[in-house]
Amino acid sequence: DGYGNLYIADNYNHAVRAVDLSTSIIRTVAGTGTAGYTGDGSAATSARLNAPNGLAVYPAAGVLYIADTGNSAVRKLDLVTGTINAFAGTGIAGYSGDGGTATSAQLNLPWGVAVAADGHVCIADQGNHMVRCVTSGVIQRVAGTGTPDFSGDGSAASVATLHYPGALLFDVAGNLLISDTSNNRVRRINAVTGLIETITGTGGQSFQGDDGPANAAMVYGPYSMALDGYGNLYIADMFHNRVRKITTNQATMTFAAIKVGGLSSTQTITVENAGNAPMTITNVATISNASLDTSTTCAANIVLASSANCVVGAKFNPQVIGNPVTGHIEVQSAAINAPAVLTLSGEVLTLDPTVVNLSSSPNQFSDTWQPFADGKL
Numbered sequence: 272d273g274y275g276n277l278y279i280a281d282n283y284n285h286a287v288r289a290v291d292l293s294t295s296i297i298r299t300v301a302g303t304g305t306a307g308y309t310g311d312g313s314a315a316t317s318a319r320l321n322a323p324n325g326l327a328v329y330p331a332a333g334v335l336y337i338a339d340t341g342n343s344a345v346r347k348l349d350l351v352t353g354t355i356n357a358f359a360g361t362g363i364a365g366y367s368g369d370g371g372t373a374t375s376a377q378l379n380l381p382w383g384v385a386v387a388a389d390g391h392v393c394i395a396d397q398g399n400h401m402v403r404c405v406t407s408g409v410i411q412r413v414a415g416t417g418t419p420d421f422s423g424d425g426s427a428a429s430v431a432t433l434h435y436p437g438a439l440l441f442d443v444a445g446n447l448l449i450s451d452t453s454n455n456r457v458r459r460i461n462a463v464t465g466l467i468e469t470i471t472g473t474g475g476q477s478f479q480g481d482d483g484p485a486n487a488a489m490v491y492g493p494y495s496m497a498l499d500g501y502g503n504l505y506i507a508d509m510f511h512n513r514v515r516k517i518t519t520n521q522a523t524m525t526f527a528a529i530k531v532g533g534l535s536s537t538q539t540i541t542v543e544n545a546g547n548a549p550m551t552i553t554n555v556a557t558i559s560n561a562s563l564d565t566s567t568t569c570a571a572n573i574v575l576a577s578s579a580n581c582v583v584g585a586k587f588n589p590q591v592i593g594n595p596v597t598g599h600i601e602v603q604s605a606a607i608n609a610p611a612v613l614t615l616s617g618e619v620l621t622l623d624p625t626v627v628n629l630s631s632s633p634n635q636f637s638d639t640w641q642p643f644a645d646g647k648l
Contacts, residue, residue: 315355385439428467526617535587544575560598
């Protein structure tokens with residue numbers, strides 16, 4: 272969270288615990304250690320959970336969402352008051368409620384949970400083989416049909432099939448990543464188009480693909496996922512007993528110190544189609560702390576032939592103070608390793624940086640010599 276706490280779903284102890292990373296002290300923040308469902312509206316440490324799994328913090332609201340898997344519910348913990356409440360699910364496994372209030376809808380073994388930048392929450396409704404999202408208290412199915420299968424890449428996520436989806440994660444562009452666990456794939460729902468695609472995994476169970484394209488690699492039971500500050504994706508490849516890393520297509524630009532809210536000079540970077548087929552750019556998006564310059568030639572619907580390129584002109588436009596502060600621009604396309612992420616980095620100050628100018632002036636000497644009174648030097 273924003274205070275340096277690491278939250279742990281202590282599944283078999285039916286509790287959620289927090290580690291203060293500055294002191295390494297652990298404490299229980301929800302659950303009593305006894306499986307059950309009690310405590311809504313009360314202190315979370317007196318409430319009962321049942322085999323919690325996915326956790327998601329929303330720092331802007333000071334809230335921790337808990338996938339209370341064994342209770343087929345998602346609970347909401349206020350990190351300021353310590354109070355827990357129902358967020359989605361009735362506590363009875365089933366499938367119902369799309370288009371209605373999330374607390375009246377039925378879930379079936381919710382596993383992963385993720386919060387978008389705007390605060391809406393998505394749930395991997397694992398036993399129903401779908402992903403459902405809650406916006407302003409209303410729940411809707413966004414991916415999966417309820418049939419455990421694999422289909423739908425390149426189509427709307429709502430008509431695609433999933434098979435025991437597990438972890439969920441939003442990337443910096445707002446795309447939703449899904450560990451489609453029993454399909455041995457990780458899939459992505461595009462935030463702009465709503466289309467779903469596989470980013471890694473072929474469906475097979477063998478171990479292959481390191482140091483090659485992610486969509487040609489095999490993962491076996493992909494489970495948890497995490498992103499680092501550079502947009503690299505880490506996947507718990509469960510049955511291969513490995514953690515795999517997908518490196519983003521990215522570049523970093525470093526800018527001189529600047530005042531918060533300021534606009535830097537322009538740096539440019541070239542985006543090239545290194546593939547063998549034409550590539551259509553679908554969007555060039557300023558994700559955070561960045562602006563596009565008029566020198567930019569990359570744009571939506573531009574088609575780059577093989578080996579062709581376009582230019583992104585980037586300006587650092589930081590809205591927060593820090594060192595370093597990062598910004599992001601994405602060049603989105605249908606390429607295998609899309610999006611291309613441009614990271615802007617620099618120190619951001621409260622005031623304009625101090626500049627010292629040094630200049631010299633000629634030494635001046637008098638051309639009249641004044642002797643002592645006795646005339647001697």
